[in-house]
Amino acid sequence: MITKWPKLVPFVVSVLTFVSVLSAEAIAEIRGSGDLGLVVERTDGAVKILETSTNRFLSRVEGLGDLSHASVVYSRDQRYAFVFGRDGGLTRVDMLKGEISQRILQAGNSIGGAISQDGRLVAVSNYTPGGVRVFDSETLELIADIPATYNDGQSSKVVGLVDAPGNRFVFSLWDAGEIWIADMSAPNAPEVTRFQNVGVNPYDALITSDGRYYIAGLFGEDGLALLDLWHPEQGVRRIIPGYGKGSQKLPVYKMPHLEGWAIAGNHAFVPAVGAHQVLVIDMNSWSEAGRIEVKGQPIFVMAQPDGRRIWVNFALPDNDTIQVIDTESLEVIASIQPGTGVLHMEFEPRGEEVWMSVRDLNQVQIYNTQNIEQIATLPASKPSGIFFTARAHRTGL
């Protein structure tokens, strides 16, 4: 009897190994995706899938084409990322498998996209040809084509595309100076409402997180264009009309972004165009409530999820710096220099850490938002946008 035991040992060990491999695979298969995200490596046409619970990369996905200015939205189950490339590529990435599930070239040159309230439609805004195309989020089949034609046949570049309640998409026409609402209640036959003469060259836009206000920045003139989606019949009105008046604007080396809506109390914070300032807007009166002097021309002005602080990055030649603003005192409380080319920031959903891409150092740096100290550095090739799956459940992101 006793002499037989040693013969059994290899068998027992192999069974145990088999069981543990199985359970490891099973665990991998049923893991959640709420703590995942991706970093765009734009010159490689690749994305790195990351995990924020342990601050590491899980995998890298290649073959996404030209990712200049790429942006990302997520399916409502937080499993799939829709990556919008400059070359008109729309790529659906499986975050759990770390691979491309589908990829199409839907236009010649595009700028961004959005996912509908019901999660079934993905819309892409295009430069060439101008307009918006809408796809089935499961199959990436074309559902609707909305050409942005104006002045009897000219085609406009489209910017600032967001989703809005009521399964609508809202976007701005750079060349035409218009804002359009596309109601997708009947996905094959979008009902478009046009607002004309909203201002010269809307360059980007945002929607408040409640989905009520759509605000477009104007490159060609002072002020912002505001559309109240609860009352579209009131039309688009201009806010902050005196902004920038009487001051010589600086050359704008990079277009600011209006993604996200930095709000604290009644104040909203937006980047000034052509000035070293962050503009504070009183959201009750939609008038200017102040200007905060900062180091350079702001690109992203982003609020921590708790609204306590605003983090700002800058255009050249100050693109090595991040400044942090206290939203109570409206003062800059910290300046840090992560390195040249701090292109984007993304807060973890509850705001305890912020990730930032530092292009020229080929790094993603992670900071503790309480003490503004760097806690980790991860390698990434020319990183640009960082997008977490938590965006899946936020209107406008």
Added chain:
Amino acid sequence: MNTRLRLYGLAASLFIAPAWCTDIDPDRERYLTNLVIHDCGSCHGTRLNGGLGPPLTTHALEKYTVEWIELVILNGQNGTAMPPWRDLLSTNDAAWLARALKSGEIE
């Protein structure tokens, strides 16, 4: 007289420009190449195929002279989003960039 002097000046600078271009520091070349791809690229595309700004491929630049491109880099273009870069770039830089873009050296 003034006009003629200015013309001579212009002619002289155009004549001298190519010599400056070849003299540019290799480190500066790398810096400028990175700038074109990543910073100009935010409007013109990191592959220079265009975006909010027009494409800067050799094909797209065929109709412009090197001198014209250099001037646009330095002075920007009124009525468009193209800013003047003269506060950040020297005339040498702009001359090198214009030639490199036109010849397809940066692509």
